[in-house]
Amino acid sequence: MLGELEDKPGRVVLVDLGGGVMTVARGDKSQIDALVVVVEPYPRSAEVGRRLLEMAAQKGVARRIVVANKITGAEDLEAIRMFLGVDPDVVIPDDASVRGADREGISPIDHDPRSPAMGALRDLASSLVA
């Protein structure tokens, strides 16, 4: 689908892929400019992340961004480095405001636009479309 969209200046197309690796396995490298891989600091999440990164590399996706999510401290970051073999590009701290938004069924940016997690995502948003 993405490959067939008209190239409109000023437009960003963002796809939330299904959980797991199959959607990337089926994809075509020409369809995306960047793949953002979100991982939590535990083995099953990191394993999915590792396979996603591997597949994206094989398919020639130019930018592969590793986002370490729900990070509580140095041990979490070290765990992700160990599982993936690379440093994450973006670190999103564990953030009570994001959990609060989940509970209330609202966007975290509406819950608290200045929370630590939103700050980290603002940096990512700028770097992806700069």
Next chain:
Amino acid sequence: MTKIAVAGKGGSGKTTVAGVLARMWAESGLDVLTVDADENPNLGISLGMGVDRTYQLVGAREVMLPDGPAIAGPMEDVVEQFAADAGERLRIVQVRKFDQFRPG
């Protein structure tokens, strides 16, 4: 035009990341089209549409395949038909309809 995909294990927070990025880009003046291809579609909530509106979104796949009316034509027409407003300069196309009985 920039095309970006967000992926990860279910529960990793990828939908939160996707929704917030889309909101930030729209607020910065970009025209943002989001596509929720997850089997448990929740992107609308992270975009700020609210739970009820998100769960009422039509699934483009269910309408187009296999028993729904076939849509022949450019992909832009499909987007125009299925994209719902999620805010200023922010739209969403949901691939599958939310199914409350589908295991998470």
